[in-house]
Amino acid sequence: MGRVFSLMIAVLLPTLSAGIPFSCQRDALVVQDGVNDYGPLLDKPPIMRVLLIRDAREAQVSVYGSYQITGSLTNIIDQGQGLQKAKISVTNSAINIGNKRYDTSELRITSHQDGDIELNNLRYRGEIRILQQFNNKFSVIEEIDMESFIAGVLGSEMPQSWNDDALRAQAVTARTYAMYKKKIRRDEIYHLEMIELAYRGIAGETPRLNKIIQETKGVVMVYNWNIFPAYFHSTCGGHTEDALHVFGKDSIPPLTGVVCGYCDNSKHSSWSKDIRKSDIEKKLREANIYISNISAVKNVNPGAGNHGSKVEIASLQGNKEMNANDFRLLVGPNILLSTAFNSRSNGNCITFSGKGWGHGVGLCQYGAQAMAEKGSPWIAILKHYYPEIELVRLY
Ligand SMILES: [Zn+2]
Structure with a gap:
């Protein structure tokens, strides 16, 4: 019991997160299909506090x-x-x-x-x-058990028609991400906002998705016995990116980026888009960044997947550098699809030619789907995109 309890603390509490050597655990290990199963470490799915509405009238x-x-x-x-x-x-x-x-x-x-x-x-x-x-004003928070929450997330985050193993990999990824947020925000009023994981209550649930979730019930990824932020995105464009490069944090082996090579089928694998300079200026202005007469937006210090860590914006005010991911979120994540771009000035627009959709860190969803279609089981998909992880069943 002491051993099991220690592992639970390592997974759930940061204060004792130095980790427990894998070898000490081995006598308790029962491996089932690649998942380390110690028997239930939690007696039931934990409760998630999800912010549904913030500061409304x-x-x-x-x-x-x-x-x-x-x-x-x-x-x-x-x-x-x-x-x-x-x-x-x-x-x-x-x-x-x-x-x-x-x-x-x-x-x-x-x-x-x-x-x-x-x-x-x-x-x-x-x-x-x-x-x-x-x-x-008021805010509204839902309290919901983890498995029901993941059921609501899965159908919103990935097309329901996709391969079972891609959906299983996505379920474990979302559960790991949610569990990590619960850990780091355990003393806060809520653990997750709806924008962090797409969630529409029970609207996204179907019997098939519920069955897929049941098949991975309680399973999370850990690295060195610690839960971690299992980022994911739509399409990497060829190579996933290092979290340190994109977010400036979370530098652990599962988040350093891998060759994907599976997402060519995504319509977002390469793209070209004209964005009006005045629209970029307006979006920046809304974030209190005042720039006029933009002449160029340059991808600075691209990583292995060509996602820039910074952008350099040339304007009347000179050159301004800012975090590339922040820039993309300000312009609009569905307008500037990724930071893996080359660009050129084109009249009153900047023409961005890029690869992928999303920040590029962690699981590439289109890649996961292609791997599953070629016969890779969900555990192999997760171990491809998150090197050096172990899978643990918590409940
Ligand atoms: Zn990919």
Whole structure:
């Protein structure tokens, strides 16, 4: 028991994350299909706190079956059978739902049946918490078990028609990323925002996806017995990139980049796009970066996958360098598809000719799909994109 508990701490808690030598664990090891299974290290899937709405003034909520509302002291303050679509708002330090007023800084809505709570036209499986913020605003957090959360993520992050093994690899990747965020934000109000992992409540779930998730239930990747941020992206364009190069952090062997060679089929594997100089200037201005008359945007210090670590922007104000990934996110991640580009000035536009879609770190989704179609099982896919990992079943 002590041994199992030690491993659980190494995976989940950073304070004791120096790691446990693999050899000390071996007597407990049961290898099943490449997954290190010690028996359950957690007795059940952990609860994720997912930020659904941040600092809003209003939202719409409804509940289909019976429900309960509890306050910040977990006392039941209301209950009912079916809640018609009602507006959530905050006035005079009270939370209003429709025309009912609750004098509490926080309230929790729990439905009797999974999936009965609807918030802004999306249905959710877990419980939702409404928290008052400053200036009559509020935020909404869902509390949901990890497996149900991953079920909601999988169908949003990868086309549902893709190969089972690509989807299994994606499920383990998303679970590892979510578990890492839960670890580093364990003392914060939420662990994950919806923009970090695409998530649309139960809208993305299907029986097939649920079966695929069940087949990898509780499995995460670890490196040196530590959970890590398992980044992933759509298309690398030929070679995945070193996390240190792109994000300036997370330099561990699984995130240093590998030859992909599987994503040529992606329509994003190479692309060309004209982006108006004035649009770039406007996007930068919105982030308080004031540049006018851009004449060039140069990819500086490209990595093995040609993703730049910096861009140099030539303008009336001279040359300005900034982090390439930050630049891409400001311009728009779906407008400038990646930082692996060459560029030239073209009248009032910059013509970007690039490779891939996304930051280029970790699993390449199109590559994973091509590997799976060629017969690679999900574990081989993960070990290709994240070298030196081990797979561990937590529950
Ligand atoms: Zn690739």
